[in-house]
Every structure is written in C-alpha cells, then in structure tokens.
Amino acid sequence: MYQQISVTRSGRNEHVAIVTMNRPDKLNALTKVMEAELREAMEAADRDDTIRVVVLTGAGKGFCAGMDINELEVLPPGDIRAAQWMRPYDMNRRADYQTRYGYFPAMRKPVIAAINGAAAGLGLVFALYSDMRFASDKAAFSTAFARRGLIAEHGISWLLPRVVGPGHAADLLYSARKVPAEEALRMGLVDRVCEADDLMAHTLAYAEDLAENVSPRSIGVMKRQLWAQPFQTLAEATQMANAEMFDSIQSEDFTEGVAHFIERRPPRFSGR
Template sequence: MYTQIELSRTGASGRVAVITLNRPDKLNALTKVMEAELRRAMEEVDGDDAVRVVVLTGAGRGFCAGMDIDELEILPPGDIRAAQWMRPFDMNRRPDYQTRYGYFPAVRKPVICAINGAAAGLGLVFALYSDIRFASDRAAFSTAFAKRGLIAEHGIAWMLPRVVGPGHAADLLYSARKVSAAEALQMGLVNRLFEADSLMAETLRYADDLAENVSPRSIRVIKDQLWEVPFQDLAQATRTANEAMYESIQSEDFTEGVAHFVERRAARFTGR
C-alpha cells in the first residue's frame, strides 16, 4: 500500500499508529511520493476510530533531511491552497490550516513527533506542526532555508516563534545553523530528550498512556483549543472553553472519568 513510508499499529490495545518516513539511504528526504503517502496515512489514521494517538518518526539515522534536491520545484504562490491540498482535511476546521503542509492540526488525534536524527527544512516543518516533539540525543535541527537562498516557507515563520520565542526563531531562520538536541531542548524546540536507543520505547510508552488512560474526546477538544487560541482574544477563548465544558459534562467520557476514579479502576473511555 505504501512504498516510501510505513504505517503500523502498536500499544496495549493497538490504539497507537506509527508512521515512519522510509527512505533511510536518503535521510528520509521528501519526495512527491512520500508527500502523498504521508497525507494518505494521516487521513487513514484520522478516520480510524480505533486509533487514538499518532507517532511520526523516520527510519535509519535521520528523521527528514528536507525536500529531496532532485525533486525541488518552483511552485506558484497559489499552489499552496490548491484544491488537492485542501482535502480531505476540511472537517469544518479553520481554513488557515488547510495548506500543503499545515494539515497536522486538522488531524483529530495528538501527533507526537519522535525525532531520531536530522530534521532540516521540511523535516523541521513537520516537527513543528506536530503537537509534541520528543528527540534522540543524536538529533540535529536546521531551518536550512537561508543557506539555500530560500525564505521561511510553509508557515514556519508563524510556527517557530510560538514554539521557541521570537529571538530564537530569528536566530534559527537567519543563520540556518545546525542546532544540537541539547540546545533544542534548552530553547523549547523539543519537549523531551532521550538516549537514541530508548527514544521509540519512551515515545511509545507515553503515546500508549494517552491512548489507554486519557479521554480521546477531551484530547480532541483540547487540541482544537490549543490551535484556535492564537486567533482569539482572552474573552473569546474563555467563552469557547465554557461552551465546550458544558458539552463535556454531558458526555459519556465525563461519566466514565468520574466512575473509574471513584471505583479505583482502569478507565474505559469511548471517545463520546
């Protein structure tokens, strides 16, 4: 089904989907085929109610070294919002997210990026659009663009300052320098750092905990909130949260959340 990525299910109940970029001999540099397969895999796991968490990683010693230099293309400005990139992730979401590489926020499950090696250019873009970033101590990061005569493309100038702050963002984008995993952790570019041999085990342990012990309905709504808040003022964000809380209290997952706590047993959330 897939030729340049791998898709598998894992976890105690098979609720964690792992998408692996699979061109290890090229440090998983992006091609048109891989790009299309990644979107298709995201669509597949988003539509699978059995999947509650998505992990994105790379095969071999790299995460994603950016676009394959042999497939670089000159895109007209309007291409980024062309119809083929707007679907299938409409889902009544904010249209700002319906762009060529900015579709991760429209996936209804948390996307955890397990960065096992070099993440440069579009590889860094994928990491930034993920909800959570774990990294190997052998990982390295670079925006790459300025050293190729390019600019901060695909929304990275919007994303990066919100993750690391404007000063770090300017540094990384202007210099396009290589950033070590330790420095990435210090500036908040990644959330946790693990030894290379334990990265996937630790990431999957975390992902499985989310899949088994947390309400998927709660995560779905909270993910919406986190991505919407940058477009809202405090009053609007509060009103939206109050409405969502009212709906949550009437949900099956709220009933189960109280019940499993009182009864001191494992949760059996349905996502409804």
C-alpha cells in the first residue's frame, strides 16, 4: 500500500507496529511521498486500538539522512508554512503541538525510534519527536542544517535543549558535526545503545513488554502529561494529575491492574 515506507507487526506481539522508512539506497532520505506516507501510517496506528506501541526505524544502513538533496534543491520557500502539513486542531491534544511533525507527541501511543544508522537533519527531528530513542552502536547523528545554509527547523531549537541541555544543543546546532552513538548516549541524546545486530531485538523486547504488561490507557495519559509539562507550572501539572487520577480510578484498566496483581496472573488490559 505504501511506496516508500512499510508497516508490519512484531512477530511476537500483534500490539507492536513497526514503521520502516524504506529507501535504503538513499539512506532513507525524506521525500514528499515518504513524508506524507509516514504521517498517514502513524496516524492510522494511533486510530487502531489493536496497536499499543509504535517502533520507527529505517531500512538498510540508515535511519534517515535528512531531506533528499534533489528535493531540497527545488524546495519552494512557502512549503514550510503550507497548511496541509499542519495537524488539524483537536480538543484532545495540545494546541502547542499543531505543527508539521506534532502528530508524534499528539499520538496516544508511545513512539520508540530504533536508530539503526545515520540520523541527520529531519532524521534527527523525527528521533527527537519520538518518546524514546534506542540506537545502534553504528548510529551517527547530525543536525546538518548549518552546513546547508539553513536554520534550526521544525521546533528542534525547542526540543533539543530539553533533551541534551542548552550547551550541547548549541554545539550540535552551530557545528552540525557528526556525533557517534556513544557520545550521543553520554549527552542524553539517546536513551540506550545496543550492538547493531541486537538493536531491533532489544527495542522490540522493550516495546512488547509495554504492550503486554502495561495499561495502554495509563501510557496514553502519561504521554499527554509529559508533553504538556513544558507549558505548565507545578500547580497546573498537579491539577492535571488530580483530574486524571479521578478518572483512572474509575477505569477498567485500574480494576484489572489491581485484580491481576492480587490473582498473580498476567494482566488483560483493555485500554479503557
């Protein structure tokens, strides 16, 4: 159904969807076709109640090497403001994330980036918009923008300091240097580093644990809390938590969470 991405399920757990950017001969460099397909696939996964976790990765040796240079050369300046890329306003999502790639934090499901190779430019943007980043020891990272005469695009100037701190963010943006996986781990740019051959197995094992043993309702609420937090005071975050706690205690997943613990059996969460 897709030309430049693929969507599959984990062989061990149908609740885990794997979205793969699939232009391996171009290190999965982004095109308009891939961009549209990626958004369509991610939003479809969010609507599908059988999917509880999404893993985003790249085919071959790269994660995503940024925008395809052939398309970048002819990119019209107005494209960055084009209305069709913005997510329509949804009262269940924060207006702060009505941006081109705001559908990542707007999803109810956690998105784990399995970064198997180069993540540069927009590839790094996709990784930062994900909830967690697991990297191969062969992965490398670069903002790339300054070396193309561009600027910190798509909110990366807001995201990056919150992930690695202002000093590291300035370094990565100004120099656009290549950062190896181990350095990325030390600065907090990624959460885990695995040997290349083990990356997908490790990422899927983590994703499958979330899908099998954790309430999808709880994760959806917690994800909304985490992405709302940068815009809240402590009081506002607490008020939001109190309101959500009131609802969670009345949910099916809370009843099941207590029952499976008392009965010493695997959980059967419904997500309601």
